[in-house]
Amino acid sequence: MFELDRFSVAFGSATALRQASLTIRPGDRLGVVGESGSGKTMLALSLMGMAPEAAQVSGRLLIDGKDMSAATEADWQRLRARKVAMIFQEPMSALNPLRRVGDTVADPLRIHLGMDRAAARAQALDLFREVGIPDPEARLRQFPHEMSGGQRQRVLIALALACDPALLIADEPTTALDANVKLRITDLLVRLAEQRGMALLFISHDLASVARATQDIMVMYGGDIVERGPTAEVLHDPAHPYTRGLLGARPDPAPQQRDAAGRRPRLPTIPGTVPALHALAAGCRFSGRCPVERPDCATVKPAMRAFGTRSAACHALEVPA
């Protein structure tokens, strides 16, 4: 079980993650969405104990009830791969171009489980089968450049699964992949999480993948968690203005009505851009771009308020009593 309690990560005056509180239980499948720079990756790295050395971390991270604030790099090395594992966005650059993929997957098995070369190789073969790599025996001996993007991502999933982690963090696992490969990788992650009873933290800005993969969703903006709840409810009826903007900015595949001049309607966007981390408002981070902004939004940080199974951090939110 992973618990974050008012966990913040800052670089000087720039806050990359602000007062994040969250609990991940065994078997949870939690999606994290938000634009680039919203703190998604910093959240993932923090759960791995891999936040940059220059970062100032405050608040608490508990893993199985144990406070990790005093954990050393050696403590984290024992937890990585076994307790928490991660797969990365770019499957080409996340594999060493000069190593056979089988050797890379065997690494954690030999280090953490003390397997010898032959046992690790046999286990790597099983993992390749489990993640659906065709002709796994031949693939073990291949180099990354000999494989397609989807195959490489499957190798990285096999690497992450090697020591049967309690939590698998997938940081934009499908962003670099083709649309049909994307769906298959997403479904594979869900199947593996269900079969192994493994928790899945699925980070993406692709709402369709998140909807497919997760039970619960967390929307982040500028280092804040702004909304959370069951994935289907949040995506169907978003409460936070940022979530509404994010959903509104998806292209509609249906044929569009043309206006009098024969133009198709423009794709709706959220006005403005994500401000630099050090230039964010002290209050609600979304102030300045928000369509329902109130006078005190820029100065007063909205608290997370619960309604039913969901919660959101917005001053304009009408919470039913």
Add this chain to the structure above:
Amino acid sequence: MKLPVNLLIGAVLVALVIGAAALSLVWTPQDFTVMNVRNKFAAPDTIHWLGTDQLGRDLASQLMAGARNSMAVALAAVLLGGSIGTALGLLAAAIGGWVEDLVMRIADIGFAFPALLFAIMLAAVFGPSLTNAVLAIAFINIPVFARVARAAANQVWTREYVAAARAAGLDRFAISRDHILPNIAAPVIVQATIEFAVAILAEAALSYLGLGAQPPSPTWGRMLSEAQTLMYQAPQLAIYPGLCIVAAVMGFGLLGDGLRDVTDPRLVRER
């Protein structure tokens, strides 16, 4: 792919020198230790291809054996100094912080001394012998390789596959060995080729001063120094070993530059 001219010329020269050195292990035209004072300063003929020296020893055979000596000293020195220097550079990059600063500042001190002078000083202090010549040349190579390895390693440490290896629970030393080292091999090998040229020159300088291999094993440097007093009488005794040194140093230098051109994509684009 078109190979650069410097790579080709360098490869030919290096092949000649290494070929001569390897051949001398099993065969030389004459026994280079046999003296025949009656036949001193002989002109080139079919028996003595390049003639004989002041003691009637066969010049061509001595030059071949000298190549062997040069190659052996340079190889041992670059391997030893290169391994230690590369290991230190990897360590500096893996640990960072004050360890990295310390290693690199010590390397800077090493750079502050002219390498050749430093090697001569070390060999002079520890006494003239082949082993001390190797150690001295190896020593001046350590900071060079430490700097190259650390710069390349720091670049590789930022790659995503290193983050993935950390996420798989590998420690810094396992990452350095399995992931960093193979990916810095290209610049390290290029540097080793260039340092090989420097080592040949250093060996020649040391044996010229009598600080390298001791007689009777012939070295280009000592042949040069012995020929010095006979320059007006028999200039060819100085010219041939001098040409050998130039050919070997230039060969490895050009080969190193050429290898850098083909392995470093930034340089290729600029050309």
